[in-house]
Amino acid sequence: xxxxxxxxxxxxxxxxMAQTTLxxxxxxEAQLVYRDVPDSLRMYFKDSFSFNLAxxxxxxxxxxxxxxxxxxxxxxxxxxxxxxxxxxVGFDELYVSYENGPWMVKSGTLYETFGSGMVFRSYEDxxxxxxxxxxxxxxxxxDLFRLKAIYGGISSPNDANALDLSYGVxxxxxxxxxxxxxxxxxxxxxTAFGYDQSEVYFARLGFNYESFSLxxxxxxxxxxxxxxAALKPVSGKAFIAGADYSLGPxxxxxxFKDYDQFQYRQQDVFLANYHGETLADSQASxxxxxxxxxxIGWDISDNWSVEANYAEAWTSDDLRKxxxxxxxxxxxxxxxxxxxxxxxxxxxxxxxxxVGKLSHYWQKxxxxxxxxxxxxxxxxxxxxxxxxxxxKENINTNYETVSHYEPRIQADLALGKVSLSVASGSNxxxxxxxxxxxxxxxxxxxxxxxxxxxxxxxxxxxxxGKVCRNGMCRFVAPFSGLRVxxxxxx
Amino acid sequence: MKRILIILGIxxxxxxxxxxxxxxxxxxxxxxxxxxxxxxxxxGPVLIxxxxxxxxxxxxxxxxxxTLAEKYEDLTVVLISIDKAKxxxxxxxxxxxxxFKFVTLFDVDQTLAKKLNVSIPxxxxxxxxxxxxxxxxxGFDPTLVEVYEEQVQxxxxxxxxxxxxxxxxxxxx
Numbered sequence: 001x002x003x004x005x006x007x008x009x010x011x012x013x014x015x016x017m018a019q020t021t022l023x024x025x026x027x028x029e030a031q032l033v034y035r036d037v038p039d040s041l042r043m044y045f046k047d048s049f050s051f052n053l054a055x056x057x058x059x060x061x062x063x064x065x066x067x068x069x070x071x072x073x074x075x076x077x078x079x080x081x082x083x084x085x086x087x088x089v090g091f092d093e094l095y096v097s098y099e100n101g102p103w104m105v106k107s108g109t110l111y112e113t114f115g116s117g118m119v120f121r122s123y124e125d126x127x128x129x130x131x132x133x134x135x136x137x138x139x140x141x142x143d144l145f146r147l148k149a150i151y152g153g154i155s156s157p158n159d160a161n162a163l164d165l166s167y168g169v170x171x172x173x174x175x176x177x178x179x180x181x182x183x184x185x186x187x188x189x190x191t192a193f194g195y196d197q198s199e200v201y202f203a204r205l206g207f208n209y210e211s212f213s214l215x216x217x218x219x220x221x222x223x224x225x226x227x228x229a230a231l232k233p234v235s236g237k238a239f240i241a242g243a244d245y246s247l248g249p250x251x252x253x254x255x256f257k258d259y260d261q262f263q264y265r266q267q268d269v270f271l272a273n274y275h276g277e278t279l280a281d282s283q284a285s286x287x288x289x290x291x292x293x294x295x296i297g298w299d300i301s302d303n304w305s306v307e308a309n310y311a312e313a314w315t316s317d318d319l320r321k322x323x324x325x326x327x328x329x330x331x332x333x334x335x336x337x338x339x340x341x342x343x344x345x346x347x348x349x350x351x352x353x354x355v356g357k358l359s360h361y362w363q364k365x366x367x368x369x370x371x372x373x374x375x376x377x378x379x380x381x382x383x384x385x386x387x388x389x390x391x392k393e394n395i396n397t398n399y400e401t402v403s404h405y406e407p408r409i410q411a412d413l414a415l416g417k418v419s420l421s422v423a424s425g426s427n428x429x430x431x432x433x434x435x436x437x438x439x440x441x442x443x444x445x446x447x448x449x450x451x452x453x454x455x456x457x458x459x460x461x462x463x464x465g466k467v468c469r470n471g472m473c474r475f476v477a478p479f480s481g482l483r484v485x486x487x488x489x490x
Numbered sequence: 491m492k493r494i495l496i497i498l499g500i501x502x503x504x505x506x507x508x509x510x511x512x513x514x515x516x517x518x519x520x521x522x523x524x525x526x527x528x529x530x531x532x533x534g535p536v537l538i539x540x541x542x543x544x545x546x547x548x549x550x551x552x553x554x555x556x557t558l559a560e561k562y563e564d565l566t567v568v569l570i571s572i573d574k575a576k577x578x579x580x581x582x583x584x585x586x587x588x589x590f591k592f593v594t595l596f597d598v599d600q601t602l603a604k605k606l607n608v609s610i611p612x613x614x615x616x617x618x619x620x621x622x623x624x625x626x627x628x629g630f631d632p633t634l635v636e637v638y639e640e641q642v643q644x645x646x647x648x649x650x651x652x653x654x655x656x657x658x659x660x661x662x663x
Contacts, residue, residue, distance in 0.1 A: 023513055024511075025511075025513065025605055027607030050607050052605045052606075052607070054514075059605075061605070111600060111601070111604070112599055113575040113599055115575065116575045116576045117574060117575045117576050118576070121575070123599075174522050206522065208520075208522070211586075215579065242579055244579075244582075244583055246587065249587075251583055251586055251587040253579075253583060268574060269576070270576040271576075295583070297583070297584075297587045299587065337550075371546075373632075379633075380632040412631075414631035416633050446629065448627075451626075468547060470629060470631075471547040471629035472547065472610045472611070472612070472628060472629040473542065473545040473546070473547065473610065474609070474610045487628075490510070
């Protein structure tokens with residue numbers, strides 16, 4: 001008992017003495033989940049505890065996750081299968097760092113981007129539940145010039161006991177209205193036959209003067225060592241550029257991309273279209289694609305604004321093509337906010353089918369959406385409705401076009417400390433099959449408990465993806481059931 | 491084991507009663523010039539709002555935050571984008587088009603966002619001149635406009651009546 005008292009006193013004294021310099025920030029997110037799936041583990045508990053501490057230049061951070069079981073979130077089907085290897089308990093993030101003036105060194109889980117991310121990015125993709133974070137060392141200098149250096153590894157997808165290595169340097173000089181940068185990155189990846197070794201050299205240029213800005217990035221890649229003698233070295237290149245100009249209430253811009261054999265894991269390429277769409281669903285980005293994008297936005301008056309964004313992309317042999325359009329008109333008044341949006345994504349081309357044959361494919365997604373915001377009994381109500389139409393040619397039925405519709409409606413009501421959101425969606429082929437179609441319906445309540453805590457209760461089913469409701473936007477996995485979530489920040 | 495649990499308990503309790511401090515940061519602005527928390531606090535209290543281009547509620551909040559920035563000269567409103575580097579240009583275009591009176595910063599690797607455990611935008615922090623977080627809120631809906639204004643007045647030590655008087659134009663004699 002005396003020992004505990006001494007520890008108490010020492011801790012309190014230590015914390016009080018350090019009060020002016022010690023910084024503590026943390027977050028605990030606890031979830032109780034009842035999942036409507038046909039397996040034995042329907043009810044489970046999930047907790048994520050994040051903690052960051054800074055003291056006189058030293059930093060320490062961690063994120064501990066207890067997730068039993070971890071369901072895959074990339075599956076579009078609501079009835080996800082439980083994968084034993086995905087069970088997760090342990091540290092999701094861990095780092096120590098030290099900062100002194102312009103210098104910073106860090107070791108542990110790293111998040112880093114060189115330029116736009118085209119040549120190097122260490123990140124976690126919550127939308128597709130993919131982890132591309134390397135663990136290693138990082139050095140940064142940020143003053144008259146900016147230096148970033150990294151060295152680290154990540155578990156190889158080809159061998160769980162081996163690491164894929166990444167190392168690189170990015171040096172940038174920021175001038176008064178321009179910036180120039182150059183660097184190199186190396187990758188050593190385990191393969192089924194041995195390892196691949198590649199190097200990427202890059203340069204960047206940015207120019208920003210009053211209403212005009214311009215940026216560009218160029219890189220070349222040499223995959224010079226292959227795991228097998230049967231595989232040949234590969235040379236790749238990438239170039240992206242963009243510019244925009246604002247003329248009073250009008251802003252216009254354009255962008256260009258050209259990728260050739262520039263695809264690898266530790267990158268996140270600029271796709272040059274509004275919806276972030278890939279050129280073809282069956283082809284990795286940056287393998288072979290070129291494209292252009294143009295956009296214009298105009299604030300017509302204090303109340304009205306319009307926006308249009310169009311992009312096209314194609315392969316060097318012109319076998320695959322896509323286009324992407326987004327247009328919106330917004331009204332913002334004292335008593336009413338309203339907007340109409342139109343999204344259009346179309347992909348066509350040919351891909352290897354039978355022996356020596358090419359199969360043609362074509363698909364189109366058109367999504368008109370309308371949103372309204374107004375007060376009902378002095379409480380703000382927001383309504384959003386969209387109606388996605390998907391047309392697809394089916395090669396198994398002699399290229400007959402098959403269509404389906406995905407209507408969705410959502411209403412959000414804010415009542416001070418409590419916010420409510422109800423949504424419903426469906427997936428149906430025609431009016432005749434309405435009763436046999438899949439439906440999603442859900443309700444979510446967000447309750448502000450104390451200054452630092454929020455309670456969120458969700459019931460129903462949802463298709464997953466990026467969801468904005470109750471005034472927040474986040475990526476969610478496909479889900480059906482009941483979820484009670486308590487997040488506390490300190 | 492029991493001792494470890496007790497120590498952990500004490501640390502947690504201490505963390506809860508601790509003055510919530512905004513971590514020091516230095517982030518690039520629209521023109522790629524670094525802006526630090528220290529330089530912002532020199533001008534007075536700061537309202538920091540984390541946002542992303544894909545987030546509609548974030549964009550709905552901006553005109554209201556801009557009104558606060560215009561109404562209270564001593565308050566600095568800082569918008570920090572947590573968009574990915576490849577989407578940064580789109581975020582910049584949006585801000586350029588709207589010509590808001592904000593300090594706009596970019597946290598592409600979410601270095602500051604992670605220190606504050608911000609993962610869901612919008613997330614708003616009210617920071618006094620000592621660098622302490624006096625109020626924070628996750629999400630945005632129009633009922634918060636009044637709450638935010640109250641918090642700003644508390645930060646600036648302004649009484650509500652003073653604020654109303656400031657809004658009424660002086661009579662011409």
